[in-house]
Amino acid sequence: MNDSSIAVNSPTAFATSLSRVPGVAWILGLLVLTFALASRDFLSGANLLNIGLQSVILLMLALPMTLIIMTEGVDISMGALLTLSSVVLAWVLAHDGSLMLALAASIITGLVFGLMNGMLVALVKMPPFVVTLGTMGVAQGLALLATDGQSIVVSNDTLQAVYAGSLAGIPQTLLIGAVGYAVTHWLLYHTRFGTYVFALGGNPDALKLAGIRANVYLIAVYAFGGVMTGLAALILTARMSSGHPTAAIGMEFDAIAAVVVGGTSFEHGNGWLFGTLLGVLAVGALRNGLNLLTVPSSVQVSCIGLLVIVALVIDSFKGKK
Amino acid sequence: MNTTIPLLELRGISKQFPGVKALDKVSFAVYSGEVHMLVGENGAGKSSLMKVLCGAYSADEGEFFFNGEKVAIKSPADARKFGIAVIFQEFSLVPYLSIAQNIFLGREFPARFPGMVDHARMHREAKKILDLLGLDIPTKTLVHDLGVAQQQMVEIAKALSQNARILVMDEPTAALSDRETERLFVMIRQLQSEGVAIVYISHRMAEVFSMGDRITVLRDGKKVASLLPGEATPDELVHLMVGRSVDRSYARNFCQTEGELILEVKNLTSANGVKGVSLTVRSGEIVGLSGLVGAGRTEVARAIFGADKVTSGEVWLHAKAHRGGPDKAVAAGIALVPESRKAEGLALIRSICDNLMLPGLPLAFPSRLYKAADARQIASALIDRLRIATPSSQRPVRLLSGGNQQKVVIGKWLGSNSRLFIVDEPTRGIDVGAKAEIFALIDQLVSQGAGVLMISSELSEIVQVCDRSYVMRDGRIAGHLSREQLSEENILKLSVHHE
Numbered sequence: 001m002n003d004s005s006i007a008v009n010s011p012t013a014f015a016t017s018l019s020r021v022p023g024v025a026w027i028l029g030l031l032v033l034t035f036a037l038a039s040r041d042f043l044s045g046a047n048l049l050n051i052g053l054q055s056v057i058l059l060m061l062a063l064p065m066t067l068i069i070m071t072e073g074v075d076i077s078m079g080a081l082l083t084l085s086s087v088v089l090a091w092v093l094a095h096d097g098s099l100m101l102a103l104a105a106s107i108i109t110g111l112v113f114g115l116m117n118g119m120l121v122a123l124v125k126m127p128p129f130v131v132t133l134g135t136m137g138v139a140q141g142l143a144l145l146a147t148d149g150q151s152i153v154v155s156n157d158t159l160q161a162v163y164a165g166s167l168a169g170i171p172q173t174l175l176i177g178a179v180g181y182a183v184t185h186w187l188l189y190h191t192r193f194g195t196y197v198f199a200l201g202g203n204p205d206a207l208k209l210a211g212i213r214a215n216v217y218l219i220a221v222y223a224f225g226g227v228m229t230g231l232a233a234l235i236l237t238a239r240m241s242s243g244h245p246t247a248a249i250g251m252e253f254d255a256i257a258a259v260v261v262g263g264t265s266f267e268h269g270n271g272w273l274f275g276t277l278l279g280v281l282a283v284g285a286l287r288n289g290l291n292l293l294t295v296p297s298s299v300q301v302s303c304i305g306l307l308v309i310v311a312l313v314i315d316s317f318k319g320k321k
Numbered sequence: 322m323n324t325t326i327p328l329l330e331l332r333g334i335s336k337q338f339p340g341v342k343a344l345d346k347v348s349f350a351v352y353s354g355e356v357h358m359l360v361g362e363n364g365a366g367k368s369s370l371m372k373v374l375c376g377a378y379s380a381d382e383g384e385f386f387f388n389g390e391k392v393a394i395k396s397p398a399d400a401r402k403f404g405i406a407v408i409f410q411e412f413s414l415v416p417y418l419s420i421a422q423n424i425f426l427g428r429e430f431p432a433r434f435p436g437m438v439d440h441a442r443m444h445r446e447a448k449k450i451l452d453l454l455g456l457d458i459p460t461k462t463l464v465h466d467l468g469v470a471q472q473q474m475v476e477i478a479k480a481l482s483q484n485a486r487i488l489v490m491d492e493p494t495a496a497l498s499d500r501e502t503e504r505l506f507v508m509i510r511q512l513q514s515e516g517v518a519i520v521y522i523s524h525r526m527a528e529v530f531s532m533g534d535r536i537t538v539l540r541d542g543k544k545v546a547s548l549l550p551g552e553a554t555p556d557e558l559v560h561l562m563v564g565r566s567v568d569r570s571y572a573r574n575f576c577q578t579e580g581e582l583i584l585e586v587k588n589l590t591s592a593n594g595v596k597g598v599s600l601t602v603r604s605g606e607i608v609g610l611s612g613l614v615g616a617g618r619t620e621v622a623r624a625i626f627g628a629d630k631v632t633s634g635e636v637w638l639h640a641k642a643h644r645g646g647p648d649k650a651v652a653a654g655i656a657l658v659p660e661s662r663k664a665e666g667l668a669l670i671r672s673i674c675d676n677l678m679l680p681g682l683p684l685a686f687p688s689r690l691y692k693a694a695d696a697r698q699i700a701s702a703l704i705d706r707l708r709i710a711t712p713s714s715q716r717p718v719r720l721l722s723g724g725n726q727q728k729v730v731i732g733k734w735l736g737s738n739s740r741l742f743i744v745d746e747p748t749r750g751i752d753v754g755a756k757a758e759i760f761a762l763i764d765q766l767v768s769q770g771a772g773v774l775m776i777s778s779e780l781s782e783i784v785q786v787c788d789r790s791y792v793m794r795d796g797r798i799a800g801h802l803s804r805e806q807l808s809e810e811n812i813l814k815l816s817v818h819h820e
Binding site: 190191192193195198199201202203205206207208209210211212268269270271 | 375377396397398401407409412413414415416417418422423426427428429432436437438440465
């Protein structure tokens with residue numbers, strides 16, 4: 001999957017994306033410029049790599065979040081689920097399980113929660129916000145229960161190698177992010193599943209009249225979110241060398257922010273995956289830049305909130321033209 | 322081709338909804354190569370029958386026969402298996418997918434890898450169908466970026482692409498211009514000659530008689546007649562549909578004296594494609610604004626109402642310059658009855674009472690305190706005056722028929738002292754009986770001193786109802802026709818590029 005395939009095979013998406021470029025690209029450019037002026041370290045190679053590495057976890061959540069939001073849904077359980085998956089992964093490793101087994105357990109945890117979210121939304125017809133608010137609580141509680149509130153420290157060389165190692169000079173963490181992006185892009189723009197994601201938000205009746213079992217695909221969207229969260233837990237656990245019961249609390253906020261900043265709308269199945277990538281980088285650059293300027297993390301949350309508002313204001317002005 | 326056995330036959334179909342028997346033992350047959358017109362008032366059961374046909378509803382009782390064999394149609398997938406395709410009136414399109422993706426939704430061409438879509442082939446096939454329809458738009462265009470008429474054409478393309486043996490159309494021409502309609506009719510004739518059976522729902526008498534090989538009339542969920550076009554006149558058909566005699570000429574007393582000037586628009590230009598439009602509306606007259614779909618009629622209405630940004634020109638109301646958004650327009654006594662009553666005219670889930678009261682709240686309750694009992698009383702009086710068929714003022718508007726919904730949209734302005742009514746396609750999707758009532762209501766408004774600017778795509782309506790009419794073309798006023806000059810032919814001449 002290379003960039004040209006975006007242009008050649010999904011020109012519809014590309015045409016929409018062109019008209020949106022200013023919104024999120026402006027923001028990203030402005031952030032980079034501001035931080036480059038404020039801190040000499042910001043544009044250093046090491047720091048840019050750092051932004052990339054720090055953004056991969058967020059990207060792994062924001063990718064499926066884009067699809068979920070396109071179906072006019074939302075998943076606010078992702079942060080708690082990422083935490084639980086990380087705890088599960090660490091627990092299996094700490095009990096002498098292999099990394100493969102631990103990763104499988106983490107992904108299955110994500111999948112189970114994703115399926116649960118999807119089925120409650122699609123079959124029981126509950127509002128996604130309420131459903132995932134509930135599963136957020138469940139996941140958070142289970143993480144605390146399993147750890148008794150303490151970190152599960154892991155010292156596993158393979159796990160460290162996954163995070164810190166590189167392949168052909170490229171850090172493996174970045175490769176995981178790239179593969180995650182490529183797979184999601186392929187799913188959204190080149191498969192029937194992706195076409196139906198657009199339809200789920202745009203006109204679910206059209207799907208039903210076309211004889212498609214819309215619910216199956218709606219459940220699949222949430223299940224995909226669970227699996228990606230389980231995968232992201234691998235990177236999170238490796239980075240912290242532990243599974244901590246509050247490690248990723250609130251991460252869904254960053255993910256939703258990145259998606260919205262990237263130009264995906266909560267209505268009519270109007271989504272843009274490349275925008276999400278830019279949105280993730282904007283949130284990542286903002287967090288990193290504020291860290292360099294030693295701004296406390298509480299203020300950082302406010303800044304991300306402002307970022308979302310600014311992005312929406314810019315897009316609404318563009319919409320009026 | 323065996324013409325004695327119907328391609329598809331429905332026998333004794335019944336469908337019950339809470340409180341309504343939508344279909345009552347309806348039998349219906351369609352033969353290969355015929356255009357079967359399905360007519361009836363709104364709520365007569367046409368749409369329900371169509372939904373049973375295509376598997377969207379499953380019938381409570383009744384049998385289906387395909388080529389003489391008993392079959393079951395319980396889901397859209399079943400219907401598709403028998404080659405039944407439907408062109409829906411309410412669009413079944415996905416806004417952020419391309420034209421091609423919409424045409425082949427649910428029937429994507431598989432590529433090498435399971436689950437993958439062969440985009441190249443999809444766009445090729447879509448192009449072929451658009452060419453057949455004479456539609457020159459890139460297949461990669463998002464449906465979101467299309468106008469209503471173009472969306473309707475995509476809907477038609479979608480049904481055609483299914484190589485249907487039975488094609489069901491629900492008022493396919495409602496949103497089309499005359500040229501597109503003509504193109505569609507050529508397509509229909511061609512499909513017919515290929516042996517496709519066509520079920521066609523229409524409110525337009527001209528179409529029913531010119532296109533139909535057989536006409537079935539539904540009323541109150543029952544089949545009341547099935548006849549050949551030669552066996553009835555339009556008036557007789559209308560009589561069968563409504564069960565009472567309706568005067569199709571909407572006779573009214575045309576304005577004799579020149580009333581006081583209510584609206585004067587001078588050189589109005591808007592960001593939305595209105596180019597230097599000037600017009601006047603006087604008290605006591607119905608002024609038509611006609612032209613083809615896309616000529617800018619709705620845009621003029623929106624610009625006067627302040628819903629679109631006016632870039633230059635003036636609007637004078639009662640000899641005073643008027644400017645500003647819809648709030649100012651309402652305060653100045655302008656009422657807009659929008660083109661899309663469901664999306665712009667009504668709060669569908671709220672009650673008739675709530676909808677009727679909305680614009681007139683400040684007048685009805687100067688103290689700013691809402692009194693539910695008073696509101697119900699005012700609403701009930703309006704419901705009687707408008708003759709809205711409903712058991713209660715508390716009934717949600719979405720449960721009303723199209724005609725009654727339209728009465729609510731017009732009626733809600735009666736409580737707000739409006740003097741100028743801009744009505745945009747007031748009879749779209751409304752049956753003949755309700756049309757006459759809507760026109761009677763509009764006539765009542767002007768006889769009480771209001772002025773009406775009426776937009777309509779149906780030339781016959783403009784000719785029959787209006788005191789005079791402007792004709793638009795490409796965002797400009799192409800001409801003005803007095804009562805004496807008003808004829809369908811003259812309107813059409815001004816509408817098209819035709820010197």
